[in-house]
Amino acid sequence: MSSWQQYVGVFLLAVVTSVASDNYKELTGNQVWKLNQEDEATVQQLVVDGLVDPLDHSGPSTSLRVTPETAGLVKEVLDQAGITYQVIVQDLARYLRVNDVIQRSQVRKELRAQTCTSSSCTAPLTDNYMTFDQMEYYLAQLNSHPRVSVSSIGKSIEGRDIWIVHINRSGCEGQEPIGMTPRFAYSAMKRRTVWLEGGIHAREWISPAVTLQIIHNITHDCSMGRGLEVYVVPMANPDGYVHTWTNNRLWRKNRRNNPDSSCDGVDLNRNWDFDYGVGASPHPCGETYRGTSAFSEPETQALREAMLQVNSTGTLQMVMAVHSYGQLLLYPYGGPASNPAPYKEKMENLGKLFVNTVNKVHDKTYKIMNANELYPASGTSQDWAKGILKAKYAYTLELRSKKTFVLKPDEILPTGQEVLEGLKMVFLALAREKNTQ
Ligand code: 0X9
Ligand code: ZN
Numbered sequence: 001m002s003s004w005q006q007y008v009g010v011f012l013l014a015v016v017t018s019v020a021s022d023n024y025k026e027l028t029g030n031q032v033w034k035l036n037q038e039d040e041a042t043v044q045q046l047v048v049d050g051l052v053d054p055l056d057h058s059g060p061s062t063s064l065r066v067t068p069e070t071a072g073l074v075k076e077v078l079d080q081a082g083i084t085y086q087v088i089v090q091d092l093a094r095y096l097r098v099n100d101v102i103q104r105s106q107v108r109k110e111l112r113a114q115t116c117t118s119s120s121c122t123a124p125l126t127d128n129y130m131t132f133d134q135m136e137y138y139l140a141q142l143n144s145h146p147r148v149s150v151s152s153i154g155k156s157i158e159g160r161d162i163w164i165v166h167i168n169r170s171g172c173e174g175q176e177p178i179g180m181t182p183r184f185a186y187s188a189m190k191r192r193t194v195w196l197e198g199g200i201h202a203r204e205w206i207s208p209a210v211t212l213q214i215i216h217n218i219t220h221d222c223s224m225g226r227g228l229e230v231y232v233v234p235m236a237n238p239d240g241y242v243h244t245w246t247n248n249r250l251w252r253k254n255r256r257n258n259p260d261s262s263c264d265g266v267d268l269n270r271n272w273d274f275d276y277g278v279g280a281s282p283h284p285c286g287e288t289y290r291g292t293s294a295f296s297e298p299e300t301q302a303l304r305e306a307m308l309q310v311n312s313t314g315t316l317q318m319v320m321a322v323h324s325y326g327q328l329l330l331y332p333y334g335g336p337a338s339n340p341a342p343y344k345e346k347m348e349n350l351g352k353l354f355v356n357t358v359n360k361v362h363d364k365t366y367k368i369m370n371a372n373e374l375y376p377a378s379g380t381s382q383d384w385a386k387g388i389l390k391a392k393y394a395y396t397l398e399l400r401s402k403k404t405f406v407l408k409p410d411e412i413l414p415t416g417q418e419v420l421e422g423l424k425m426v427f428l429a430l431a432r433e434k435n436t437q
Helices: 003-020 040-048 071-081 092-109 132-142 206-220 238-246 298-312 344-362 381-387 409-432
Strands: 031-035 063-066 085-089 148-155 161-167 192-198 229-233 315-324 328-331 367-370 393-399
Touching (some): 031 071, 063 071, 132 148, 132 161, 132 206, 132 238, 148 298, 161 206, 192 409, 206 229, 206 315, 206 393, 298 315, 298 381, 315 381, 328 344, 344 367, 344 393, 381 393, 393 409
Parallel strands (some): 192 229, 192 315, 315 393, 328 367
Antiparallel strands (some): 031 063, 031 085, 161 229, 328 393
C-alpha cells in the first residue's frame, strides 16, 4: 500500500471512529504535564483539592492530567512549590484519537472472529472490550448454566442493573482439592465464600474484561474454585462505564449529578464507611470525590448490602477488588491510622503466592505491597471488607499496564490468563486452609 493510500485509510478510519462514538470529546484541551521532580506531598494535595488526575499508578506520580479549567491554578501551585514541568501531551482528545485509529487499523488486519449479540454471546470477548449491553447479553446466557445464578443487587444512579454472578460449588462435588481430608469435605465444611469486584472505576476497562473471563473459567472448569462459593460483580459502575464509551474514555467516577457543582460523579472507591474521608477529595470536581457522606451512592449501597448478605451465609474468606493499572497487589489498610491490619503477614504470603504465579505466565512483574505505602486512600471497598466485614484476606488488584488505562485489546487475553493462574493457586490455598478466621 502506498503512503497516500495509508494516509487516506487512516483518515477514513478516523472519520468512521468519530462518527461511531466520540468518547474523547470531553477530553478536548486536557493536557498531560510531566513534572521534572517528584513531590508526593504537593501532588497529593493537588489531587485532594480536585485539581489534577495523577497518571502514574505504581508510585508517586510525576505525570498529571490537567484540564483547561484548572491549568492556571495548577501552574501557580507548582511554581510556588518550585516544581518545573513540561507539557508532554498538548491535547489528550487528539492524542487518544490518533492512537485509537492506529490500534483499530491493526485490529482490522487480524480477522475478528468473536461475536456477542443479544441472541448469541456464549463467552466473554477476548479480542475486544465489551460494551455494557454485550456484558448483559453474556450474563443473560450464562444464567442458564446449572452452577450459576445471575441476579441484580440493585440499580445505579441512572437506573442500570448491577449484576452479581454466584458460582455454586454444588455440581463440582467429588472433586475436592488434593490434600483435603474427608474431615474437610464440602458437606462437613462451613460454607467458604470469595468475593470479586470489577469495574468500580469506569475507565479501567481491563478490570471487567478480566473479571468476566474469571467468571467464565470458574463456571466451566471445576478444578478452579472448587470448595469455594464464588460471588462476582463484574461491573460495579455501569453508568460510568457507559460514559467512557460515549463521552469520556478517562471517566472514573459514577454519574451522580452533584448539586451546586458543575462537576459530576462520586468516586465509588472513596465512598465506603471505613476511615471515610481520609485521603479522599471533598470537592465534587476531584477525581477522588468521596461524596456527601459514606454510602451516599446507590452503587456502594447495593454492593454493601450484597456483601453483608454473602457474609451472613458463611465465612467470607477473601475479597478482591479488581482495578487497573500498575501491576500491583495491594493489601489493607489504605489509610495510615489502622495499620497494620490483622493477618497482615498472611495477606502478604498469600499475595506473594499470587504475584509469583502471575509473573511466571507472561513474564510480567506484579508486586505486592501495603496500599497505604502506594498512597493513602480510605473509604475503599478493600478497607471496608477488611475492617468491617473482617474478611481474612482483602486485596486491591491493579492489573496491566504500568503506564495507561487505555490498554490495547490484544492484552485482554494474556492479562486474563495470568490472573487466572494466580487465582487458581490462591483458591487452592484458601480451600485447604484450616482456620478461616
Ligand atoms: O485509588 C484507588 O482507588 C485505587 N487505585 S486506582 O488507580 N485503580 O484508582 C487503589 C486503592 C488502594 N488503596 C490505596 N492506595 N491506599
Ligand atoms: Zn481503580
